[in-house]
Amino acid sequence: MIPIVDEGLGNSAYLVELGDGRALAVDASRDLRAMRAEAQRRALTVAYAAETHLHADFLTGALELAASDGARILASAAGQRGFEHTGLRDGDEVDLGGLTLRAWETPGHTGEHLAYLLLDGTRVLGVFTGGSLIVGAAARTDLAGPEHTEPLARAQYRSLRRLAGLPDETEIWPTHGAGSFCSASPGAERTSTIGRQKLFNPLLDVADEDTFVRRFLDSLGSFPPYFRRLGEINRTGPALVGRARLEPLSAVHVRALLEDGAVIVDVRPARAFAARHIAGAISIALRPQFASWLGWLLDPGTPVVIMRDRDQDPDEIVWQALKIGYSVAGELAEAWPGRQASIPLISADRVGGEAILDVRQHAEYTAGHIPAAVHVELGDIPGAGLPDEPTVVMCGHGERAMTAASVLARAGHGRLRVLNGGPDDWAKATGQQLEQGA
Numbered sequence: 001m002i003p004i005v006d007e008g009l010g011n012s013a014y015l016v017e018l019g020d021g022r023a024l025a026v027d028a029s030r031d032l033r034a035m036r037a038e039a040q041r042r043a044l045t046v047a048y049a050a051e052t053h054l055h056a057d058f059l060t061g062a063l064e065l066a067a068s069d070g071a072r073i074l075a076s077a078a079g080q081r082g083f084e085h086t087g088l089r090d091g092d093e094v095d096l097g098g099l100t101l102r103a104w105e106t107p108g109h110t111g112e113h114l115a116y117l118l119l120d121g122t123r124v125l126g127v128f129t130g131g132s133l134i135v136g137a138a139a140r141t142d143l144a145g146p147e148h149t150e151p152l153a154r155a156q157y158r159s160l161r162r163l164a165g166l167p168d169e170t171e172i173w174p175t176h177g178a179g180s181f182c183s184a185s186p187g188a189e190r191t192s193t194i195g196r197q198k199l200f201n202p203l204l205d206v207a208d209e210d211t212f213v214r215r216f217l218d219s220l221g222s223f224p225p226y227f228r229r230l231g232e233i234n235r236t237g238p239a240l241v242g243r244a245r246l247e248p249l250s251a252v253h254v255r256a257l258l259e260d261g262a263v264i265v266d267v268r269p270a271r272a273f274a275a276r277h278i279a280g281a282i283s284i285a286l287r288p289q290f291a292s293w294l295g296w297l298l299d300p301g302t303p304v305v306i307m308r309d310r311d312q313d314p315d316e317i318v319w320q321a322l323k324i325g326y327s328v329a330g331e332l333a334e335a336w337p338g339r340q341a342s343i344p345l346i347s348a349d350r351v352g353g354e355a356i357l358d359v360r361q362h363a364e365y366t367a368g369h370i371p372a373a374v375h376v377e378l379g380d381i382p383g384a385g386l387p388d389e390p391t392v393v394m395c396g397h398g399e400r401a402m403t404a405a406s407v408l409a410r411a412g413h414g415r416l417r418v419l420n421g422g423p424d425d426w427a428k429a430t431g432q433q434l435e436q437g438a
Helices: 033-041 062-069 146-164 194-200 209-218 227-236 251-259 270-275 290-297 314-322 362-367 378-383 399-410 423-430
Strands: 002-006 011-019 022-026 045-050 072-076 086-088 093-095 100-105 114-120 123-130 171-174 263-266 304-307 330-332 355-358 391-394 416-419
Touching (some): 011 033, 011 045, 011 171, 033 045, 072 100, 072 114, 146 194, 146 209, 251 304, 251 330, 270 399, 290 314, 391 399
Parallel strands (some): 022 045, 123 171, 263 304
Antiparallel strands (some): 011 022, 093 100, 114 123
8 A cells, every 4th residue: 555645735546456566546636746756666557546536626647547558537426427437326336346445425525435345355454445434524515515514514423423333453544634725624644444443533433413414514714716627527537748848938928918918927946036026916925835825816718927036846836736737837937027026025133114914824823823913824815905005915834825915915015014923923022922823
């Protein structure tokens, strides 16, 4: 069992050796670089590509695996996918050539969700739980729309109980985990066992369905708007990628793109952006979370021009965009003749006398924030209608704050500064206590 972890999206795909140079891939992303590297290292060809559900947070790589490796795609028949696949229903089994994959209908995270039991004869080796039972939690049920949220939460309750009936030693291999906006899992562990989850997962310790639904729905936070689109794209089948590279663009070409509505996304570190950047550019530092914030803040139809440092990997930029269904027009490959700007980056001991804007997620803010700080999550900044006044923007470290400040500056706000650090740095510098709660 080889987990392929996407730290940015908080997800795990899996590669299982089946013998004779064949492998099973489960919930593979369109960004197959890590999975292909693992397969090549072991001289494996992916013979089967199984999907637990119609993913909302990334585009599937199953079609790419079918095209490149001849993989047979396995997925829920209820998903009515628009491409060639083997549609499975509850109890259906697939002979993998020694091992067996058994489908269990486990609706909740999505209506067509499947879990897959991996069997060696009659012995259950483990279960791919997708977005049903995950470590310490269960994946959200509100992606299909408000009218489906509670019915799916009730289905999730029943699915969790079904999975909890497996032997305690059964390993669970979830897709979603810590860092995923599909889940609220707080811990670092990504796999577990049924027995450990019965001991430590609070959702398996709820006495009745109504209590479960109330607690579960109260725990749901915000999620990027592209989550509403990707499920349908995954149902119809995303286009094969083909060649993926960051095309060099001249300043003249970039200026023409900007006149047609393009946006410059500056992926350099926050400190470099603070010192000097193209006026109107949005700062989204290249790190594992780059794709999430790109998809949260920009419309998928907006042409994107990249500004990067020469030592930043262009393939990483392109593939992070492609895995959530975004493409980039290219990168600025020469000096920019237009207006430049800067946004000061300040230390915690220099905060004072200005409005403080905290752009972290709700759970982060309620856990501890600077007194009197205004809270607006980063994803809500574009439509927040904030006043143009002297403001210190802050998050946990500075990257999200710089993104928020760049969005505000693009909208015409001035007198912005960004905290280099987070609330704990402020508390240490001032000797004051953070406030908790909303």
